Amino acid sequence: MPERIEGVSPTRMELLRLRQREKLAENGEELLREKRDALVAELLDVVCEVRDARKEMEAKMKEAFTHLAIAKAMLGAEKVRNLSLSARPQEMRIEFAARSVMGVSIPIIEFRHLVRKTTERGYSITDSSSALDEAARCFEEAVEKILRLAEIEEAVRHLASEVEKTKRRVNALKYVVIPRLKETRRYIQMRLEEMERENFTRLKKIKAVIEKREAAGI
């Protein structure tokens, strides 16, 4: 049985206030439930995107490592390692923005296209092989996919945390706040009725006393 709110005066004013609070809480619960459902729907969509993005990223990494192994086999592992030293470091410009889904801030990672042309990578073309180009291109594409995955995973993290928070709020309203308000309202109603009955009985008694006195001619 839910507890009632302590220290509440059983007055009509309080009852009216409690009724307003109860209505507000019920509306709030309804809205939060809708928000939770919308967030869950959004979360499910984004989780599907994560699954796809992860699969894409893993496939790209696998492809990149296959090409790397081919490049190492064609040029020698040492030469590939050494050529990688002459590759120009790539400046990655990553900017963070945000979009709002049901009031939840979802991060957006914006970055410049990372895949470079062979001549831009800085290693000697005549000393290397197209297998190395393929490996480098696949790794650059894999970095893009990792960033995209990071963006979606972060969205999932934010959404999941918000769903959890909203779920807790809905539960708190549904199982704690509203039942308490109802219980308190019932209690006040009961007390008021009781007080009404007491008054009625008192009045009846007074009336009987007065009538008795009048009959006695006092």
Add this chain to the structure above:
Amino acid sequence: MALSGVARYGYVYARVRARFADVLDAGDIRALIEAEGWDEFISTLMNTPYGKAATGAGDARELERALKQELTAQYMMIMRSVTEKRLRNFFHHFFRRLEVENLKAIIRLKARRHAGEPLMYPVDDYFKRGITMLAREDITIDALFDRLKEPYKSVLSAHMAHMRKNGDTLPLERALDKEIFTAIFESARRLHGGDRRIVSEIVGLEVDIANVIAFLRCKQEDTTADLLPFAFSLPFEKLRDAAFAEDIPSSIRSLPDGIIRRSLERAIPDYESEHSLLPFEKALRKMFYERVKSIIRGYPINIGTIIGFLYVKEIEIQNICAIAIGKEHEMPADNLMKLVLM
């Protein structure tokens, strides 16, 4: 050929002919490819003339180190056996390619201030320039240039300012390529007529192949190719004309007729199905290997047998390294088969 014409090859030819017995045949390579895992690969390799190199090779890097020593030993054997001055001069520069490879590796390492030692060809005993020692020392790129000896010091000094400014090692590498190939072709020009033709054909083909692969890679991305500054059967203007073609197959078809174009044309269907330039590279490597084998066919007493032997050893060592890498990466035998030359 008159006896006087072959006398200069006598000793080196005999030694090279004896070493041809150690060259792995297709069956040996196939056995290495089909070995199950690293241990079986190493034990199969132990039963070949590379047994000594395979001993104690725990991974592909250690094996590569041993095989680099093995290739250097073959060059050293040639250098010890060649006595005729002009031939010796040519092989000196031909051998120097390995030293240039070492130097490029050190430059890349020091330019990036990267700790660690690259795997190098142990050529210092012959050239006495101490280049491999420089890789082991913790020195800056400037200190490296200060300690370089000729011909590299003067060749590289012109490009040092650019390197210091933006850390780009490519102009240095290009300068080294130019220096070494100039030296090789200059020394080849002084050889006897038949030898000169063979060297031009084989080393020239190697240069043309490097250029055409670079051209195709740049054509694929519509950029300008940075080629080696030499051309033989494939002049630069022909490559420039081919660059205007609509796509790669059209570029290939617009190249002048010859073994390069024919090899590339045969690989067009594979290119179209795989969307990769690798079939072209494999076709050109295969063609080069066939060309080398055709030069040594019948073991003629000329420079072809000696230079062919060195190329065959180099390709064989590349094959073993490729198989070792394949075994480390658990590559299927079918895929490995496509990467080796047989």
